[in-house]
Amino acid sequence: MFELIRLGGWLMAPIMACSIVACAIIIERFWSLGRPRVAPPYLLAQVWTWLKNKQLDADRLGRIRRASPLGRILAAGLVAARHGREETGQALENAGTQVVHELERHLNALGTIALIAPLLGLLGTVWGMIQVFDDIMLQGAGNAELLAGGISEALITTAAGLSVAIPSLVFHRHFRRRVDALALELEQESLKFVEIVFGERKIAPAGD
Numbered sequence: 001m002f003e004l005i006r007l008g009g010w011l012m013a014p015i016m017a018c019s020i021v022a023c024a025i026i027i028e029r030f031w032s033l034g035r036p037r038v039a040p041p042y043l044l045a046q047v048w049t050w051l052k053n054k055q056l057d058a059d060r061l062g063r064i065r066r067a068s069p070l071g072r073i074l075a076a077g078l079v080a081a082r083h084g085r086e087e088t089g090q091a092l093e094n095a096g097t098q099v100v101h102e103l104e105r106h107l108n109a110l111g112t113i114a115l116i117a118p119l120l121g122l123l124g125t126v127w128g129m130i131q132v133f134d135d136i137m138l139q140g141a142g143n144a145e146l147l148a149g150g151i152s153e154a155l156i157t158t159a160a161g162l163s164v165a166i167p168s169l170v171f172h173r174h175f176r177r178r179v180d181a182l183a184l185e186l187e188q189e190s191l192k193f194v195e196i197v198f199g200e201r202k203i204a205p206a207g208d
Contacts, residue, residue, distance in 0.1 A: 011124035015160045018113045018120070022168045025106045025113075029175050033103065038182050039070040044189055047074055048196050069099040070186055074193055081197050088197065092190040099186065103179045107172060114168035121161020128154025 031037075047064060050056040056078065065075035073095040080091035132151055 011120055011127065011157050012160060015117060015120050015124075015157065015164060018117045018168075019164045022110060022113045022164060022171075025110045026167075026171045029106060029110075029171075032105075033175060033178050033182065035182065035185075038068060038103070039185050039189060040068050043068065043070055043074065044192060044196070047078070047193075051078075051197070069103065070189055073099055073186060073190055077190065077193050077197070085194065085198050088194055092193065096183075096186055096190060100179065100183045103182060107175055107179070110168055110172045110175070114165050114172055117165040117168065118158070118161040121158040121165075124157025124161070125154045128157070 043064070047056070050060055061075055061078060064071040064078070073092055076091045076095035077088050080088045129151070132154060
């Protein structure tokens with residue numbers, strides 16, 4: 001592995017940097033976009049229980065806000081609920097927009113890596129082929145071993161760039177789909193919240 005990196009030349013450095021960044025983003029997004037972390041399944045029932053029992057104080061509101069992205073949205077709705085349904089819906093929408101933006105964090109960087117990694121590899125190959133032709137001009141085309149070695153070294157960067165780009169693209173699309181699914185779930189939970197607060201839906205109570 002280290003020999004291949006050495007043979008690939010100086011452009012292997014940015015390709016390896018892209019690889020490290022992509023791995024960090026993928027691990028972090030797997031952790032951050034887990035459904036229980038984004039939208040805890042019983043949070044809405046818990047909020048309704050506190051509301052119905054008049055137990056929702058500033059401390060519990062802060063706990064809701066800090067608990068999860070869904071909690072941030074519900075906390076914004078709770079603060080706005082006293083001003084009526086329209087204000088509550090607007091507050092939920094604004095908070096939801098901010099939360100979805102945060103769920104998409106680092107995905108643009110991952111998509112950029114998926115685009116530039118193969119280009120860096122191609123640049124390395126072109127640079128290596130230029131060096132091969134320089135060797136031909138200096139030593140002639142009779143040394144087949146020299147030419148084969150030079151071409152092999154030139155192609156290493158293309159292989160490395162594709163090795164970084166392909167999984168980056170796959171995970172980028174996967175996380176995009178996950179964010180879309182989570183955004184839809186957050187929207188549905190927000191609609192349930194409005195219906196519950198304004199007496200249009202009943203929900204099973206949750207324990208404290």
